[in-house]
Amino acid sequence: AQRVTQPEKLLSVFKGAPVELKCNYSYSGSPELFWYVQYSRQRLQLLLRHISRESIKGFTADLNKGETSFHLKKPFAQEEDSAMYYCALTSGYSTLTFGKGTMLLVSP
Amino acid sequence: DAGVTQSPTHLIKTRGQHVTLRCSPISGHKSVSWYQQVLGQGPQFIFQYYEKEERGRGNFPDRFSARQFPNYSSELNVNALLLGDSALYLCASSSLAGARTDTQYFGPGTRLTVL
Numbered sequence: 001a002q003r004v005t006q007p008e009k010l011l012s013v014f015k016g017a018p019v020e021l022k023c024n025y026s027y028s029g030s031p032e033l034f035w036y037v038q039y040s041r042q043r044l045q046l047l048l049r050h051i052s053r054e055s056i057k058g059f060t061a062d063l064n065k066g067e068t069s070f071h072l073k074k075p076f077a078q079e080e081d082s083a084m085y086y087c088a089l090t091s092g093y094s095t096l097t098f099g100k101g102t103m104l105l106v107s108p
Numbered sequence: 109d110a111g112v113t114q115s116p117t118h119l120i121k122t123r124g125q126h127v128t129l130r131c132s133p134i135s136g137h138k139s140v141s142w143y144q145q146v147l148g149q150g151p152q153f154i155f156q157y158y159e160k161e162e163r164g165r166g167n168f169p170d171r172f173s174a175r176q177f178p179n180y181s182s183e184l185n186v187n188a189l190l191l192g193d194s195a196l197y198l199c200a201s202s203s204l205a206g207a208r209t210d211t212q213y214f215g216p217g218t219r220l221t222v223l
Contacts, residue, residue: 004150043111044151044198044214086150095141095164096200096212098150 002027002091006099013077014107021072021102023061023087032090033063033070036098039083047072047085057081077106112215114199120221121189129184129218133201139163140182141212142174143198151198157182186220194222 003026013019025031035047048056050063050070061072070087082105088096113132121127133140139158143151153166157176171187180201186193196217202210 006150043216046211049211088150095153095156095166096143096151097153098143100148100150 002031002089002097004087004089004097004099006085006087006102008102009100010103010105012105012107015079016076019072019074019077019081019104019106021085021087021104023070023072023099025068025070025087025089027068027089027091029091031063033061034088034090034096035059035061035070035072036086036088037083038086044086077104079106079108082106112199112201112213114197114215114218116218117216118219118221120223122223123189123191125189125222126185126187127189127220129186129197129199129220131182131184131199131201131215133180133182133199134203134213137201137203137213138180139202139210140176140180141200141202142182142184143200144168145196145198145217147195154184154197189222191222194220196220 005024033050036044037047038044059074061070063070084101084103086101087099115130141156142154145151154168155174156164160176174184176182196219198217199215200212202212
């Protein structure tokens with residue numbers, strides 16, 4: 001069975017500091033990995049997906065199949081990055097398996 | 109486009125009752141998925157429907173059921189409510205035929221409280 005693990009419930013950093021949100025997964029097939037974000041009082045939305053190899057709002061994530069990880073990184077955190085971040089993978093069709101989420105707090 | 113819409117926003121029920129939650133997908137989207145999010149956890153997959161047919165079902169008891177209508181809107185029904193059913197219920201729609209790389213667009217959710 002597939003599983004997504006986000007080991008940190010809360011990550012607190014200062015503005016301008018680097019950020020790394022950890023995500024590890026277990027999946028028997030070839031995974032499609034995603035990061036979803038939920039800003040305060042907003043709905044859950046896609047941040048980025050590994051297949052696109054894109055950078056969104058300065059965030060990047062690299063799929064490491066050897067370590068079964070998909071960590072989310074940003075070199076310089078901004079206050080507006082404060083949000084709940086969920087790592088997820090798809091199995092079967094487009095159904096998503098989510099991790100428990102990491103709350104990122106960026107202080108001025 | 110208003111995006112995915114869900115109704116009601118909040119709902120309070122008592123144990124043993126039945127509840128129906130509703131979802132309207134983004135115009136043109138034919139796939140609808142339902143997720144349950146318990147406080148402090150990530151969303152957990154309940155059902156996926158595409159073209160009115162069930163495409164997938166998560167690990168939920170038979171008290172949970174859903175359907176999709178010809179206009180692609182969807183209902184989630186939960187019978188014999190338990191305290192543990194208290195959660196935020198999220199609906200998501202996607203445009204393609206349920207491909208793994210589909211982007212899921214989420215609604216604001218329905219907060220269900222079971223007393």
